[in-house]
Amino acid sequence: MGYSRAALFFVLKGRIMFYGCETAPEEVKKLYNDLKKCWCAETCAPRMRGGWSKENPALGQCSVTAFLAQDIFGGEVWGVPLGDGNCHCFNVVSGAEFDLTSEQFPAGSVDYSDRTLQSRGEHFAKAEKYERYLLLRARLAESRANN
16 A cells, blocks of 8 residues: 555544554554553563653554554554664554554655565564563553453
8 A cells, every 4th residue: 555644644633643544443543542551661662662752652562562453353463674674563454454553653654565474473482572562461451441
């Protein structure tokens, strides 16, 4: 699909929207709003923690968030290369693409067409990443239980 749709996430009445929000089901939008309360420095990728803030809570959260969304909605996790040699993860469910952590990037800066399918086993072979995923999953469950 290319990155032109990435420009479609925007601030509307104070609410940040994510890549793919215009076609995402309401359950995905609810998950996004719930995750914004759960992301923290401890769930952020260690190499990015110095830049994490409440103003940019999605920073460094892509893989743990994408695999958590896959747990809930199924589908596939895809990755696109970043200039630093790492990849950025997002979801495709029943043909619909969404990236719950797209707000960490300037609008239009991620090319979603240059993608490769991501493996949960490969990502979670890194113990720290699996532990961040478990922490995010626990924080989400606790947040939802309290609401």
